[in-house]
Amino acid sequence: MPLPGGRPAALLPLCLLCLQAALPLRGHGGRYAGDKVIRVVPENARETQILRAAFNRLKVDLWQPSSPFHIIEGTVTDVRVPQNTSRSLLPYLQQANIQYTILISDLQKAIENQTGLRSYRNRRSLSGYNYEVYHSLEEIQSWMHHLNKTHSDLVHMFSVGKSYEGRPLFVLKLGKRSQLYKKAVWIDCGIHAREWIGPAFCQWFVKEALQTYQTDPVMRKMLTQLYFYIMPVFNVDGYHFSWTNDRFWRKTRSKNTRFRCYGVDANRNWKVKWCDEGASFHPCDDTYCGPFPESEPEVKAVAHFLRKHRKQIKAYLSFHAYAQMLLYPYSYKYATIPNFSCVESAAYNAVNALQSAYGIRYRYGPASSTLYVSSGSSMDWAYKNGIPYAFAFELRDTGHFGFLLPETLIKPTCTETMLAVKNITLHLLKKCH
Numbered sequence: 001m002p003l004p005g006g007r008p009a010a011l012l013p014l015c016l017l018c019l020q021a022a023l024p025l026r027g028h029g030g031r032y033a034g035d036k037v038i039r040v041v042p043e044n045a046r047e048t049q050i051l052r053a054a055f056n057r058l059k060v061d062l063w064q065p066s067s068p069f070h071i072i073e074g075t076v077t078d079v080r081v082p083q084n085t086s087r088s089l090l091p092y093l094q095q096a097n098i099q100y101t102i103l104i105s106d107l108q109k110a111i112e113n114q115t116g117l118r119s120y121r122n123r124r125s126l127s128g129y130n131y132e133v134y135h136s137l138e139e140i141q142s143w144m145h146h147l148n149k150t151h152s153d154l155v156h157m158f159s160v161g162k163s164y165e166g167r168p169l170f171v172l173k174l175g176k177r178s179q180l181y182k183k184a185v186w187i188d189c190g191i192h193a194r195e196w197i198g199p200a201f202c203q204w205f206v207k208e209a210l211q212t213y214q215t216d217p218v219m220r221k222m223l224t225q226l227y228f229y230i231m232p233v234f235n236v237d238g239y240h241f242s243w244t245n246d247r248f249w250r251k252t253r254s255k256n257t258r259f260r261c262y263g264v265d266a267n268r269n270w271k272v273k274w275c276d277e278g279a280s281f282h283p284c285d286d287t288y289c290g291p292f293p294e295s296e297p298e299v300k301a302v303a304h305f306l307r308k309h310r311k312q313i314k315a316y317l318s319f320h321a322y323a324q325m326l327l328y329p330y331s332y333k334y335a336t337i338p339n340f341s342c343v344e345s346a347a348y349n350a351v352n353a354l355q356s357a358y359g360i361r362y363r364y365g366p367a368s369s370t371l372y373v374s375s376g377s378s379m380d381w382a383y384k385n386g387i388p389y390a391f392a393f394e395l396r397d398t399g400h401f402g403f404l405l406p407e408t409l410i411k412p413t414c415t416e417t418m419l420a421v422k423n424i425t426l427h428l429l430k431k432c433h
């Protein structure tokens with residue numbers, strides 16, 4: 001794709017080739033010692049072009065957007081810059097007269113501050129399970145087993161398949177077995193491993209459902225009239241890896257033998273305009289679409305389940321972070337969906353409900369024009385396969401903490417998001433024309 005505007009990269013006055021490629025940092029101080037997260041908002045086509053070229057060459061870890069080609073004039077770009085890269089990159093940006101701000105000055109310290117705090121706290125609250133801390137995959141899976149045993153009237157756990165590394169892909173079916181046929185809502189969290197607030201929200205949703213079912217008429221109605229299929233951790237291998245090896249891992253963990261790179265972007269691997277704009281063919285990129293659609297066992301398993309239940313499932317909700325946005329199709333093109341007015345009014349009401357809790361205003365709209373164009377996403381796939389309400393949430397924040405959202409913000413984030421989800425669910429139960 002040609003870069004819009006500006007001079008060709010070869011004529012740039014600055015020596016792009018002088019920039020050092022990032023080498024993996026090991027040894028003293030931990031994996032991310034000295035790494036920074038910086039924010040740049042390119043002001044014109046020249047700056048946009050310089051940033052795209054530099055970030056593409058350096059293979060820095062883009063936090064927002066997810067690929068250098070999504071860097072757009074006037075919009076925020078957050079990027080993790082390894083210590084050795086920042087020594088050349090930051091003077092380079094200054095020389096090019098491109099303004100940047102440092103969001104996190106030492107990432108390793110930021111991670112350690114969080115985990116340090118956590119170790120002082122009991123992982124179980126006085127009343128049982130603690131929903132205000134992040135949980136490892138093992139903890140989430142034993143929590144699911146536990147609920148399956150203790151709440152068998154409302155909860156049924158099953159697996160839709162196995163991950164690349166052989167882990168079961170557990171889903172909770174939540175709802176009262178009241179009628180023979182019920183509409184259903186699918187909710188998944190943790191397609192991208194490092195977005196830990198996602199799985200925390202899925203757990204929160206289940207907790208709220210079970211705790212308020214008796215007392216809250218809205219929740220009672222939801223669980224009586226609908227089934228909820230909840231997959232707290234979609235990308236189980238990646239999530240596990242983000243706990244054990246690399247906090248900022250995004251993709252799955254399948255191995256590419258030719259390039260010795262791991263993982264596919266599980267939100268670019270769906271059979272809907274697969275590997276077109278906003279996805280990468282290169283196995284080492286963070287937005288790698290995979291060798292073919294549904295190459296990832298996790299995507300294939302969920303796609304199979306959704307296809308099988310497409311008549312029953314009326315809403316598909318997928319939880320990501322971070323940006324504070326509520327997105328609906330299309331992702332892969334700038335076009336209006338056929339049932340736009342119903343979906344748009346559901347989104348409008350949902351973000352208003354969300355805002356009523358703590359005043360946090362979400363942007364909302366089609367993913368292509370609100371976030372960026374990306375192909376092969378689960379949301380577009382769900383919509384194209386007949387699920388009329390397909391949404392992707394980008395939860396808190398807008399980059400202050402980014403993927404390291406502190407555990408103290410789990411409660412407010414989940415509380416406000418619950419309001420949005422309840423709102424969308426109620427919208428489903430009303431007829432919309």
Ligand SMILES: [Zn+2]
Binds near residue numbers: 191195320
């Ligand atoms: Zn994501």
